[in-house]
Amino acid sequence: MSVHTVGWKRKFGVIWAGQMCSVLSSAIAQFAMVLWIGMETGSAQALSYAAIAGLLPQIVIGPFAGVFIDRWNRKWTMIGADLFVAACSAVIALFFYLDKIELWSVYLLLLLRSVGSAFHGPAMKSVVPLLAPKSELVRIAGINEVIQSISVICGPMLGTLFLLTFGMSTVMILDVLGAFVACVSLVFVVIPHVDEGRTSAKTLLQDMYEGTVTILRNRGMTWLMISEVGVNFFVMPIVAVMPLMTLQYFRGTPHQVSLVEALFGIGLLIGGTVLGLWNPKIRKTLLIIFGYFGLGVILAICGMLPSTYFVVYAILTIGQGLLVPLFTGSFTVLLQTQFASRYLGRIFALFGSVSQIPAIIGLLLTGFIADSIGVEKIFLIGGGVISMIGILMLWIPSVRNLEK
Secondary structure, eight states, X not given: XXXXXXXXXXXXXXXXXXXXXXXXXXXXXXXXXXXXXXXHHOOHHXXXXXXXXXXXXXXHHHHHHHHHHHHSOHXXXXXXXXXXXXXXXXXXXXXXXXXXXXXXXXXXXXXXXXXXXXXXXXXXHHHHHHHSOGGGHHHHHHHHHHHHHHHHHHHHHHHHHHHHHHOHHHXXXXXXXXXXXXXXXXXXXXXXXXXXXXXXXXXXXXXXXXXXXXHHHOHHHHHHHHHHHHHHHHHHHHHHHHHHIIIIISOOOHXXXXXXXXXXXXXXXXXXHHHHHHOOOSOHHHHHHHHXXXXXXXXXXXXXXXXXXXXXXXXXXXXXXXXXXXXXXXXXXXHHHHSOGGGHHHHHXXXXXXXXXXXXXXXXXXXXXXXXXXXXXXXXXXXXXXXXXXXXXXXXXXXXXXXO
């Protein structure tokens, strides 16, 4: 055990406490912002533009951010990113308080917040193997999924409550406080700095190239990254039309839309808890393949249900959430263990950038596709393809042998 991994549980307890506050306050702010835009404009296009504003900077600057994450002290990179996001939220809060807010300024500030996220997310994932024993990485990934699931369950509910009761300025101040708590928690944790030697003297493009080549040399991980991008391409349209699936196909109510979202979050919570407590010794590649196949089958079944089977659809939504941590958590652990720590900032940022591109495409095309073939067909086709991706991964030798 490395000297830096001694007392890892206490360190992660402090980090998780801060991240819980930050992730939950961000989820509350994000849902409240979406709800405010919907109430103000009544436009699905305006909501799509807001979602794209939150994703685009991570796609564009992600590969560059990864280089600096590997060069800089990762602890202070995370603190700086959190403070930048907090500053953006404070400006939004001020604009709402002064009643000077306009839609274009909301898009601009969402863009800037996303810049901070482009640095914080990869930096946080890249420090995990520096602080914890390799045998505990799956458990840590499971607990991270639990934190995310709590935000999925509570974010919409609390976002609606705070927006309607206190207004957007108060909601954004809460987001500032959440980011500040996360920064304070990081100050009290000692995170080792990876000595890059001569890397810092190289040019930006050379470092990006080096990170890309490092990925491509590992054929098994390259295939798994491609599979993740493919799964995202078909999952994102499904995520986008989930409210329409309830409202249009099952002829449900807005309350049932909230119920489905909460049930999905409960599934995530169960799946993340199982990973965190069980810490399975099963090969991560098998967990990923099983997660792909199981999720695809459930989505396809949802697309084949009669329109009167809403209760069955709602129950299957729990199964969807339950399976997601199997492949997201396992994939994160493989990235952390298959590559040297000095490359992790670049690898996480580059992968995050590439994997978000399908989200943009899905957001732009989903409405047209749903109107053309029916919202339930998106579930059926997407689920079928995701299952096939899982089966395909099982037949690729470099993937099967990745952990041998």
